[in-house]
Amino acid sequence: ELGPYAHFMQKEIHEQPRALTDTVEALIDDGAFSTQLFGQDAEEVLSQVDSVLILAAGTSYYAGLTAKYWLESIAKLPTNVEIASEYRYRQSVPNPRQLIVTISQSGETLDTMEALKHAKSLGQHLTLAICNVQESAIPRASRLVFYTRAGAEIGVASTKAFTTQLMGLFMLAATIAKLRGQLGSEQEQEYLDSVRLLPGSVQYALNLEPQIREWANAFAPRYHALFLGRGIHYPIALEGALKLKEISYIHAEAYPAGELKHGPLALVDQYMPVVVIAPNDSLLEKVKSNMQEVRARGGELFVFADADSNFTGSDGVHVIRTPRHVGVLSPILHTIPVQMLAYHVALLKGTDVDKPRNLAKSVTVE
Numbered sequence: 008e009l010g011p012y013a014h015f016m017q018k019e020i021h022e023q024p025r026a027l028t029d030t031v032e033a034l035i036d037d038g039a040f041s042t043q044l045f046g047q048d049a050e051e052v053l054s055q056v057d058s059v060l061i062l063a064a065g066t067s068y069y070a071g072l073t074a075k076y077w078l079e080s081i082a083k084l085p086t087n088v089e090i091a092s093e094y095r096y097r098q099s100v101p102n103p104r105q106l107i108v109t110i111s112q113s114g115e116t117l118d119t120m121e122a123l124k125h126a127k128s129l130g131q132h133l134t135l136a137i138c139n140v141q142e143s144a145i146p147r148a149s150r151l152v153f154y155t156r157a158g159a160e161i162g163v164a165s166t167k168a169f170t171t172q173l174m175g176l177f178m179l180a181a182t183i184a185k186l187r188g189q190l191g192s193e194q195e196q197e198y199l200d201s202v203r204l205l206p207g208s209v210q211y212a213l214n215l216e217p218q219i220r221e222w223a224n225a226f227a228p229r230y231h232a233l234f235l236g237r238g239i240h241y242p243i244a245l246e247g248a249l250k251l252k253e254i255s256y257i258h259a260e261a262y263p264a265g266e267l268k269h270g271p272l273a274l275v276d277q278y279m280p281v282v283v284i285a286p287n288d289s290l291l292e293k294v295k296s297n298m299q300e301v302r303a304r305g306g307e308l309f310v311f312a313d314a315d316s317n318f319t320g321s322d323g324v325h326v327i328r329t330p331r332h333v334g335v336l337s338p339i340l341h342t343i344p345v346q347m348l349a350y351h352v353a354l355l356k357g358t359d360v361d362k363p364r365n366l367a368k369s370v371t372v373e
């Protein structure tokens with residue numbers, strides 16, 4: 008079953024070009040962002056929506072945090088993202104016109120299911136599930152469903168489920184934008200082209216594995232690591248830190264790079280490797296000055312840049328460049344290297360990559 012791979016996690020990381028291609032198949036066949044992608048009732052439901060609340064756990068929650076940027080910038084819909092187990096026990100202000108989006112690979116996560124039930128009990132009935140397992144509990148309890156087509160994910164750590172969730176959420180943002188008259192046809196074509204090209208770009212990113220394996224040597228002996236990103240890449244830093252924690256057992260934290268000077272900079276010394284997600288976007292210059300703050304305290308920098316970032320490595324600054332700049336889909340592309348980094352650090356540490364201690368694939372308890 009594993010083919011040439013040593014673990015399911017490695018196999019599933021490498022399946023991402025295929026998983027993404029399958030997930031966008033209907034979109035590419037239609038050649039347009041259509042509400043049909045989200046089910047029969049989608050036009051009726053989505054046209055009533057005035058805002059979005061995303062509910063999820065773990066890595067799926069980070070997909071939600073990323074989607075907030077797309078939903079607000081592309082669809083112009085106010086979006087909140089909340090950890091499912093927090094939302095369900097909090098007194099919130101219900102809004103019947105808010106779209107409740109649950110994100111769950113398994114479709115069985117109890118925290119997320121209970122959050123959905125809680126939303127419905129408050130009169131919030133415009134519900135959409137983004138899910139990888141057909142006919143599981145969460146999509147069955149939702150009016151609209153978008154199935155990611157990652158295929159069975161066996162490794163406990165979510166990999167291809169996450170990147171396909173992101174793809175589904177991007178499609179949602181573009182579809183709602185179109186419905187609300189916010190998406191011009193030129194922009195739509197541009198997004199379709201980006202979606203079409205992404206699986207190939209992900210394949211290129213997978214080819215960086217030998218370089219990332221080298222980097223892993225610098226992390227395996229350490230007890231802590233920091234991950235930095237800004238804007239839409241901050242959730243990808245969070246995901247990188249979670250992957251490293253759960254499979255290599257190294258303590259890792261993610262910060263929006265601008266927050267560094269407000270506290271965590273005190274942790275930085277020569278024993279603190281710092282990963283930076285630094286593609287070329289409007290925040291790149293800001294990220295570069297945050298990197299100098301780290302370097303000045305002796306922190307070693309490991310930078311994931313992209314083709315357009317115009318970076319060169321120097322003493323204590325290591326750079327790996329993803330081969331293409333993929334614009335609005337950049338968070339999906341930059342997930343690939345952080346997954347591979349966690350995987351190779353875990354290999355060096357000899358942990359049980361596919362079944363990390365204390366964790367279960369599907370968390371059906373509270």
Ligand code: F6R
Nearest residue numbers: 065066067111112113116164165
């Ligand atoms: C991390 C991981 C978990 C899950 C979380 C939600 O790699 O796999 O954080 O993302 O337990 O699971 P689902 O998406 O099945 O609801």
